[in-house]
């Protein structure tokens with residue numbers, strides 16, 4: 001076939017298009033895979049950070065190994081406060097479960113302190129090798145939803161750590177929830193006084209270490225009381241009766 005043939009020109013152009021399309025599709029697939037992996041890695045880091053493994057993360061230890069060696073995924077039926085195997089925890093997607101009426105539950109308005117409307121029936125929690133529980137929490141921040149994990153000791157009331165992995169708060173203000181110094185004060189705080197959720201976030205500078213309730217008090221964020229109040233409301237919802245209240249009471253019992 002002559003190089004000047006119209007047919008050959010179209011054939012070459014067509015083949016070039018096919019090759020380029022295949023390459024673009026492959027690149028997109030690799031990128032989607034990579035993005036999904038990076039997202040999973042971020043969540044694993046958050047769970048480990050909340051669970052007290054920040055030093056190992058900072059030291060560059062293998063996150064996947066650290067995670068699989070130390071964390072066990074379990075599902076909790078929030079209505080009964082019992083572990084459940086009704087669905088496969090490995091494939092359970094708590095965020096997706098919120099979207100379906102059969103896997104979600106509406107939150108009575110008077111109990112919806114976190115401003116989320118609906119929550120999944122089952123919570124995907126992690127049990128750390130030392131017995132700590134790393135529990136997912138979410139709720140409305142000042143500018144959008146906040147997603148995080150809070151680690152609680154096996155006594156069901158002592159906080160071990162708190163980390164948000166997604167929020168829309170303002171850098172320098174509400175986004176200071178990510179500041180390691182602010183997060184550090186959560187370790188050792190008591191969620192409950194008896195069976196009542198006692199943990200509160202006070203206005204920045206109003207924390208009194210000698211106050212009777214100091215063990216349940218967090219100093220708020222400078223110039224960001226709204227976010228501080230939202231975090232308090234999120235904690236109060238998730239550790240109340242409609243959240244992890246029954247589960248932690250069972251644990252204590």
Ligand SMILES: Cc1cc2nc3c(=O)[nH]c(=O)nc-3n(C[C@H](O)[C@H](O)[C@H](O)COP(=O)(O)O)c2cc1C
Nearest residue numbers: 142169170173174175204222223224225226227228
């Ligand atoms: C552009 C803009 C962004 C803000 N972002 C936040 C925020 O993310 N979180 C927050 O609590 N307050 C934020 N604020 C401040 C709040 O409006 C409010 O003044 C503050 O939360 C009050 O806290 P304070 O009483 O501790 O000063 C923002 C204000 C402005 C103007």
